[in-house]
Amino acid sequence: MGRGRVELKRIENKINRQVTFSKRRNGLLKKAYELSVLCDAEVGLIIFSSRDKLYEFGSVGVMKTLERYQRCCFNPQDNNNERETQSWYQEVSKLKAKFESLQRTQRHLLGEDLGPLSVKELHNLEKQLEGALTQARQRKTQIMIEQMEELRRKERELGDMNKHLKIKVSHELSTFDNEGQSYRAQLPCPWNSPGHNTTFPMQSNAMECQQEPILQMGYNQFVHGEGSSVQRNMIGESSIHGSWVL
Incomplete structure (x- = not known):
């Protein structure tokens, strides 16, 4: 049976x-x-006998298992903060x-x-x-070509x-010459009359056209060009108050 x-x-x-306690304790520790x-589990075992004797087992240590147990069960918020802090610390360490x-x-x-570098490292540095330098020269050449x-x-x-400015100036000059010729053609000067001798200079003819009567005290002394038929007033030919002026 x-x-x-x-x-x-x-x-x-x-x-x-x-x-019974001794047998079952040993069996529990073995299990x-x-x-x-x-x-591959983290196991922690604590046993107190009726006589207040302590028996324990920890696969990674009882204290570490208890600390992990406290973080997971009693302070979940602190555990999250600690994990986040640890993550940031690792990130800062990597960046540093x-x-x-x-x-x-x-x-x-x-x-x-350069003292601690080996020959291979110096060769790699030279290649870099x-x-x-090649890239810098290429970029400089490209910038110069663009400029x-x-x-x-x-x-x-x-x-x-x-x-464009030359064409404009030429057009303005031609327009100015045409307007000047038209204006001279409309002036009442002797050279515009038929039969006038146009071989004289333009300047003298213009001066003759612009002459006006002038009131002058005393006597006038006219000087004409050589070969003129007009007599010249000589000194002493006119008198003032009946006396000759020398």
């Missing part, structure tokens, strides 16, 4: 109770260890490491702190500098503007 089901209740016999190994690496690379490109094209465009614009 099979063994019957044992009723779970406190063992009254002190000796039997102690023996906890097997669970942590087989399932990257910043230091960039600073170190910049110093190497400037020719500083040559590549950067030359811009100057040529401005030169063409100024040339077109100059041609």
Whole structure:
């Protein structure tokens, strides 16, 4: 016959109770260890006997398991803040490491702190500098070409503007000459009359046309050109108050 089901209740016999405690304690500790190994679980076990003796087991340490238990169960908000703080701390650490690496690379490109570098690292640095120099020269050439094209465009614009101004000035001069000729043709001067000799200079004819009578005290002394038929008033030919003026 099979063994019957044992009723779970406190063992009254002190000796039997102690023996049962020892057997089942060892079995429980064994099961906890097997669970942590087989399932890769974090297991923590604490046992207090009736005589206040402590028995414990922790796969990663009982104190660490208790701290984790407290963070997860009693202070969830603090746990979230701690996780967020830890995440930010890791991010800051990564950025700081990257910043230091960039600073170190910049110093190497400037020719500083080259002592710790090996031959291979110096060769790679030389390649980087040559590549950067090539790109800088290409960019400089491109900018110079663009500036030359811009100057040529401005030169063409100024040339077109100059041609336009020349045509405009020529048109204005021709218009001014035509108006001057029309105006001279309308003047009532002797050279406009038929039969007038136009071989005389324009300036003298204009002066003759513009002469007007002048009131003058004393005597007039007219001087004509050589070969003129008009007599010249000589000194002493006119008298004032009946006496000759020398």
